[in-house]
Amino acid sequence: MEFLVHIEQDIAPDMDPDRLATVKAAERVRGQELIDQGWLRRIWRVPGRRAVIALYDVDGPDELHEILSSMPLYPWMDIEVTPLSAHALDPMHS
Amino acid sequence: MEFLVHIEQDIAPDMDPDRLATVKAAERVRGQELIDQGWLRRIWRVPGRRAVIALYDVDGPDELHEILSSMPLYPWMDIEVTPLSAHALDPMHS
Amino acid sequence: MEFLVHIEQDIAPDMDPDRLATVKAAERVRGQELIDQGWLRRIWRVPGRRAVIALYDVDGPDELHEILSSMPLYPWMDIEVTPLSAHALDPMHS
Amino acid sequence: MEFLVHIEQDIAPDMDPDRLATVKAAERVRGQELIDQGWLRRIWRVPGRRAVIALYDVDGPDELHEILSSMPLYPWMDIEVTPLSAHALDPMHS
Amino acid sequence: MEFLVHIEQDIAPDMDPDRLATVKAAERVRGQELIDQGWLRRIWRVPGRRAVIALYDVDGPDELHEILSSMPLYPWMDIEVTPLSAHALDPMHS
Amino acid sequence: MEFLVHIEQDIAPDMDPDRLATVKAAERVRGQELIDQGWLRRIWRVPGRRAVIALYDVDGPDELHEILSSMPLYPWMDIEVTPLSAHALDPMHS
Amino acid sequence: MEFLVHIEQDIAPDMDPDRLATVKAAERVRGQELIDQGWLRRIWRVPGRRAVIALYDVDGPDELHEILSSMPLYPWMDIEVTPLSAHALDPMHS
Amino acid sequence: MEFLVHIEQDIAPDMDPDRLATVKAAERVRGQELIDQGWLRRIWRVPGRRAVIALYDVDGPDELHEILSSMPLYPWMDIEVTPLSAHALDPMHS
Amino acid sequence: MEFLVHIEQDIAPDMDPDRLATVKAAERVRGQELIDQGWLRRIWRVPGRRAVIALYDVDGPDELHEILSSMPLYPWMDIEVTPLSAHALDPMHS
Amino acid sequence: MEFLVHIEQDIAPDMDPDRLATVKAAERVRGQELIDQGWLRRIWRVPGRRAVIALYDVDGPDELHEILSSMPLYPWMDIEVTPLSAHALDPMHS
Numbered sequence: 001m002e003f004l005v006h007i008e009q010d011i012a013p014d015m016d017p018d019r020l021a022t023v024k025a026a027e028r029v030r031g032q033e034l035i036d037q038g039w040l041r042r043i044w045r046v047p048g049r050r051a052v053i054a055l056y057d058v059d060g061p062d063e064l065h066e067i068l069s070s071m072p073l074y075p076w077m078d079i080e081v082t083p084l085s086a087h088a089l090d091p092m093h094s
Numbered sequence: 095m096e097f098l099v100h101i102e103q104d105i106a107p108d109m110d111p112d113r114l115a116t117v118k119a120a121e122r123v124r125g126q127e128l129i130d131q132g133w134l135r136r137i138w139r140v141p142g143r144r145a146v147i148a149l150y151d152v153d154g155p156d157e158l159h160e161i162l163s164s165m166p167l168y169p170w171m172d173i174e175v176t177p178l179s180a181h182a183l184d185p186m187h188s
Numbered sequence: 189m190e191f192l193v194h195i196e197q198d199i200a201p202d203m204d205p206d207r208l209a210t211v212k213a214a215e216r217v218r219g220q221e222l223i224d225q226g227w228l229r230r231i232w233r234v235p236g237r238r239a240v241i242a243l244y245d246v247d248g249p250d251e252l253h254e255i256l257s258s259m260p261l262y263p264w265m266d267i268e269v270t271p272l273s274a275h276a277l278d279p280m281h282s
Numbered sequence: 283m284e285f286l287v288h289i290e291q292d293i294a295p296d297m298d299p300d301r302l303a304t305v306k307a308a309e310r311v312r313g314q315e316l317i318d319q320g321w322l323r324r325i326w327r328v329p330g331r332r333a334v335i336a337l338y339d340v341d342g343p344d345e346l347h348e349i350l351s352s353m354p355l356y357p358w359m360d361i362e363v364t365p366l367s368a369h370a371l372d373p374m375h376s
Numbered sequence: 377m378e379f380l381v382h383i384e385q386d387i388a389p390d391m392d393p394d395r396l397a398t399v400k401a402a403e404r405v406r407g408q409e410l411i412d413q414g415w416l417r418r419i420w421r422v423p424g425r426r427a428v429i430a431l432y433d434v435d436g437p438d439e440l441h442e443i444l445s446s447m448p449l450y451p452w453m454d455i456e457v458t459p460l461s462a463h464a465l466d467p468m469h470s
Numbered sequence: 471m472e473f474l475v476h477i478e479q480d481i482a483p484d485m486d487p488d489r490l491a492t493v494k495a496a497e498r499v500r501g502q503e504l505i506d507q508g509w510l511r512r513i514w515r516v517p518g519r520r521a522v523i524a525l526y527d528v529d530g531p532d533e534l535h536e537i538l539s540s541m542p543l544y545p546w547m548d549i550e551v552t553p554l555s556a557h558a559l560d561p562m563h564s
Numbered sequence: 565m566e567f568l569v570h571i572e573q574d575i576a577p578d579m580d581p582d583r584l585a586t587v588k589a590a591e592r593v594r595g596q597e598l599i600d601q602g603w604l605r606r607i608w609r610v611p612g613r614r615a616v617i618a619l620y621d622v623d624g625p626d627e628l629h630e631i632l633s634s635m636p637l638y639p640w641m642d643i644e645v646t647p648l649s650a651h652a653l654d655p656m657h658s
Numbered sequence: 659m660e661f662l663v664h665i666e667q668d669i670a671p672d673m674d675p676d677r678l679a680t681v682k683a684a685e686r687v688r689g690q691e692l693i694d695q696g697w698l699r700r701i702w703r704v705p706g707r708r709a710v711i712a713l714y715d716v717d718g719p720d721e722l723h724e725i726l727s728s729m730p731l732y733p734w735m736d737i738e739v740t741p742l743s744a745h746a747l748d749p750m751h752s
Numbered sequence: 753m754e755f756l757v758h759i760e761q762d763i764a765p766d767m768d769p770d771r772l773a774t775v776k777a778a779e780r781v782r783g784q785e786l787i788d789q790g791w792l793r794r795i796w797r798v799p800g801r802r803a804v805i806a807l808y809d810v811d812g813p814d815e816l817h818e819i820l821s822s823m824p825l826y827p828w829m830d831i832e833v834t835p836l837s838a839h840a841l842d843p844m845h846s
Numbered sequence: 847m848e849f850l851v852h853i854e855q856d857i858a859p860d861m862d863p864d865r866l867a868t869v870k871a872a873e874r875v876r877g878q879e880l881i882d883q884g885w886l887r888r889i890w891r892v893p894g895r896r897a898v899i900a901l902y903d904v905d906g907p908d909e910l911h912e913i914l915s916s917m918p919l920y921p922w923m924d925i926e927v928t929p930l931s932a933h934a935l936d937p938m939h940s
Contacts, residue, residue: 048925
């Protein structure tokens, strides 16, 4: 089941740089795990913003919430989830 | 260059059913062409709405506008385009 | 999988009364079927509005879209779907 | 009398973890009390957000305000209340 | 139980004047009945708009919806209902 | 001249409790004065929010601003004022 | 008592030109009357829009509503009224 | 004096094609005149929308309104004007 | 050239009172200078808000920005500027 | 490929003046580099706001994000990017 996920990061400009670097490094590691597990299928930056748009493929809303709230940057994230249903034309739709 | 495209269709409930069927059939044909050309990579329905979210891969905004305005349902569409930039973690990003 | 569904009906005041009565009667029949199938769990009116809030329990977004778009009043509906994930305290959550 | 209640929690990422844990534990206890009293009928998480949607069954707006403002996390909550009126089709409607 | 009700009227400028006069006359009669029944406690115009703000005192959301949807102008109305709870300072609060 | 006044209070969860108690006590005293003067005619809580809706009867916008800005909680308030004009049906309208 | 009034005109492009010319001529006559009476103190166009911003000086909201709803174009107008209170620095404030 | 002008065109899908073609042809002629006069400096399409963004260089808001309201498609346009002031870094700023 | 300027002041309730008094005194002095120069023609308070609406008469957007950013309270201001064009009926329009 | 970029700066009024001066000086240097490289074609102030509107000419969204996020003031910026496609009338369009 696919979900489109829009994530805005709200990080104060005066956040301690070391702490920020630590959290961002952990975020990259966790992001790679989500890809390796097959949950995170695509991820893009929104140009000019501390924001990403991501395509998740998960069992359902419960698993999606568990995954999103496991991210190290989660406390700084404002997340909007859009459920997606299949379109007959979609090349990935069997 | 990828763009996320959100399309809402605004079709009056009393539109002539024959005309609507004709336009929708032409829309499906055109949609398949866009897929065959490699421009339309993914397409989903937004559940409960006459709306789709689509992922396009095109040369740039000029080609994207040409493609979107070529759709038979274009006069009934309200379209929002989001430019996307690459994210280092993206599995499709080389 | 539960979804909260907010439906606004946009029916022109000068719609033909017979046609409206026919569509509304069909809508009630279809609504009862959705309840009998176990898909439509709760439904409320929003006081003062031609709007309802409904709680659906379905397999996923695909089935939800199929159900919502099968309603006789669908062409006059503006629908917003909110995916729900389980909360540990929920009395219906096992 | 049923009300749909949407609650967003606005907790700063740098809130003291001990204080947050204490408040959250109290919140769970209070939530269970609201369920045991029959006021809180359903509660869901909004996937990806520090937000819940809840269905309350209370005497009226006065009791609802008393209940909501009694929650330990209330000072961090942004709450929107939607009054609900009965729908003839509702399975719970007698 | 009191509710604040904001009503915007959306009447097309080219609506047949006779029909409009008939509906408006019926609306005044119905409004007076609501006052005589003790349901409609206060009503104001919003200056410059085809809008009113009204204070209703009813049994609950069910009765409120029944009353509002009984108004002759209801098909042309866009209504927002705000539930009110008692404030200790309110002069009308016993 | 009546005005509908919507007041949201924005008080940080970590405001010093003693200071908050002092300001709230002063607010209640000032609120009672406004009632005794005949300016504050009705006041309600918005259920679930640190917000009130109030009905003022004053000489005009100048007096209203003077009154609202005299409230001890004024620095924490976000206030929206709606001017009201008389409706022929209003029971309080002579 | 001064009010700032923002008026958007919503006139369909296919409105009968003769009728539109008649209404606009009547509007100009009425506008001049409002100026001669001292009610309409200033009026500007919003560049690029079928909109005006106007400064009215009237007895209060009742008179303002009477004046605004007397305008020949009133059925096509969407009007927002902002009450103004005196500022000590205002050159017109005595 | 430069202004940024955002224009959305709201043309009904069932507008008579001949009339539309006539108006669009006149629009192109007028657009070229505005360029030749030096008023219209840049113009872009917003991809996927019947919208343009334009940069005008005019004497002031009066001339700008005169120019915009002279366009054949003006009755179908929704226009937002943003005034611009000079930035010291601007390459075109002397 | 006239501009309508809406200014909201966002001053934290716990700002140092002495600093606030100093800035406000400087603001009044600067406001009087703007009036004496003929730039600030009218200024009103928005009742219930830390906001003013002002009418400026300046050479153009460059001068307006210079004036607005020269105000001592500028760092705490959120300002929206509306350009105005002349209306044939305006009493001040020659 | 041209993009219209709207940048709002959110700088706290109590930011350390020396740090602010340092960052602003670095911002000016970086801005001049972007101009010298041919990426930043036009830049304007929005009168009354700590905001700029800029016209960029870059290879695509990836380069645009790299450029925007390289600006010294980037952590304090809220940026909205609008992709632009060519218009046949544009004087700069060959």
